[in-house]
Amino acid sequence: MSDAAFSPDATDLAILRLLAEDATRSAAEVGRALGMTQPATWRRIKRLTEAGVIAGRRIVVDEAALGFGVTVFLGIRLAAKGRASLEDFERAVTAIPEVQTVQHVLGQFDYRLRVRARDIADFERILRRRIMTLPGIGQVEANVMLSEERRPGPL
């Protein structure tokens, strides 16, 4: 598949808006909301999925109700001296089950991580045993998440 940008029209954007809110909406429901037939809507959804614009699903769960009350965002700067390879760091950090997101970034930090823990004590255990022992680790900044809001984006 080519990486060229998909050019959505207003109808595509309206479909994306509805599915970004609720991916379980059927083609018939989406079509009804937009005044389109089920087959026409289905074809558009199929095209958006095949183009990779609809990249999958996100299940948003009440993590606190499941016993995961703490989310921490970490900024990590690798140590300048005796710098371990990026590959070693990345391999080790992605293997930590509590680390949900790893992004390589440019700026004050080299990596940003999203870590999920049961509570602050659990986070401290992860930080000390798993994060601080990563190859090449330098400076670490931790910010405990209080709230999160996902926006629809430019649809």
Next chain:
Amino acid sequence: MPDATDRRILRQLLLDPEIGNAELAERAGVTPASLWRRLDRMRETGVIRAVESRIDWRKLGYEVQVSLRFTLDKTEPRAFDNFVAAARKVPEVTEIQTFLGSVDLRLSVIARDMAHWQDLYRDSILTLPHVSDSDALMLVSTIKDVQELSL
């Protein structure tokens, strides 16, 4: 409260969010009817808050993704509310998080290219209210992004 079976279902679902219901029932060791009932109940009680389609913004031509971190001027009691209200009006903002730590707030912002980013930054980001300090982390690549929990 979700029981052990609910947790088994959620563990499999978070591991593979695109899984079909028949496969999910099998992996979680429940009948399809029971799976349906349990998913329904978890959505009703809010254990499952939403099932959203994930959009790949790159495929829509948004090549730039920036993580912006802000410290706010806390002498202004409405700083958080005013800032968040203003950030919500910027369509290119895809995530807003608040924190306890050296950073107060974070925004995920997408742009088509560096020229678009510069315009956005000047017109929509620098104008956000009550900012005392900010820094930007430009995304190079996403190495891992999973939803799974060790339930």
